[in-house]
Amino acid sequence: QVQLVESGGGLVQAGGSLRLSCAASERTFSTNVMGWFRQRPGKEREYVAVITWSDGSVGYLDAVKGRFTISQDNSKNSVYLQMNNLKPEDTAVYYCAAGRGVATMNIWGQGTQVTVSS
Numbered sequence: 001q002v003q004l005v006e007s008g009g010g011l012v013q014a015g016g017s018l019r020l021s022c023a024a025s026e027r028t029f030s031t032n033v034m035g036w037f038r039q040r041p042g043k044e045r046e047y048v049a050v051i052t053w054s055d056g057s058v059g060y061l062d063a064v065k066g067r068f069t070i071s072q073d074n075s076k077n078s079v080y081l082q083m084n085n086l087k088p089e090d091t092a093v094y095y096c097a098a099g100r101g102v103a104t105m106n107i108w109g110q111g112t113q114v115t116v117s118s
Contacts (some may be wrong), residue, residue, distance in 0.1 A: 002031055002107050004096045009112030010085055014105065016116070020081040022096030022109060027053060027077050031098040031107065034079045035059075038092035038114075039113075045095070048100055051079060059102070086116045 014043040024031055035050030049060045049070040058070055069082045083090065094114050099105035 002026055002028065002098065004107060004109035006094070006096045006099060006109040009051055009094060010112045011115045011117065014086060014088055014116055014118050016086050017082070017084045018086065018114060020083070020094055020096075020112060020114075022079050022081075024077040024079075024098060027074075030100060032100050033105065034072070034093055034096070034098045035102070035105070036079075036081045037097055037105070038090075038094045039111075040089070040092040043092075047102070048094070049081060073101045083114070086114075088116045088118045090114060091116050 003025040004022055006022050012018055032053050033050055036048040038048050039045040039047050049068055049069045051058045051072050067085045072079045093111040095111045096109035097105040098107040
C-alpha cells in the first residue's frame with residue numbers, strides 16, 4: 001500500500017509563502033498523478049493542483065493560478081507545492097493525493113494545516 005507523507009504547513013501572513021512537500025513510499029501506476037487538494041473551513045474538499053508523473057503535465061485551480069506552482073522530483077518520489085502571495089482565503093487543510101488519474105485519486109496523506117493571517 002502506497003503511503004504519502006506531507007510536510008511544510010504552518011502559519012504565515014498574507015502575501016507570504018509556504019512550500020508543501022509530499023513523499024510517496026513508492027511510485028507505481030497507481031500514483032501516475034499526484035497533487036494537492038484542500039478543505040477550507042465550512043467548505044468541501046477541492047482540487048488545487050496536480051501533476052502527471054509520466055509527462056509532467058500540470059493543472060491548477062483557477063483561484064491559485066499564477067501564485068502556486070506544483071513540481072516533482074522523480075529521484076525522491078516527491079511532489080511539492082510552492083505557494084506564493086498567500087491570501088487568507090487559502091487557509092485550509094491541504095492534502096496530498098495520488099491516483100491513476102485526476103478522477104481516481106484514491107491515496108491520501110494525513111493533511112497539513114495552512115493558516116494565512118490578514
